[in-house]
Amino acid sequence: MSVGVNKYVDAASRSADVHIHPYDDHCTQLQIDRLRAVRENRDDARIQSLLKELVEQARSDDINLLPKTIELVRAKATLGEICSALREVWGSYSEPMIV
Numbered sequence: 001m002s003v004g005v006n007k008y009v010d011a012a013s014r015s016a017d018v019h020i021h022p023y024d025d026h027c028t029q030l031q032i033d034r035l036r037a038v039r040e041n042r043d044d045a046r047i048q049s050l051l052k053e054l055v056e057q058a059r060s061d062d063i064n065l066l067p068k069t070i071e072l073v074r075a076k077a078t079l080g081e082i083c084s085a086l087r088e089v090w091g092s093y094s095e096p097m098i099v
Contacts, residue, residue: 035078038076038078039076039078041076042075042076043075046075047072047075047076047077047081050068050071050072050075050077051072051077051081051082051085054068054069054072054082054085055086055088055089058085058086058089058090059089065086069082
């Protein structure tokens, strides 16, 4: 007996073509350039201060982090920066191993 194997698979699904979206170096470079431009034209000291406030708020009993997050986005903080700050407080989720 095999576990995780579909025993009854029709021939059509076996030969189905999978179309993978092609990787485009130009689009990647365009996004990198845009991110650099955003970071060059923002107030980094303000972003760091807001991120510190977000972390302090996340550690407190204040459960509404949305206003501070919106303030960060308006200040041009990236999603990665915001998530990294919150990851400091709450860590990352890891799927438990169930055997």
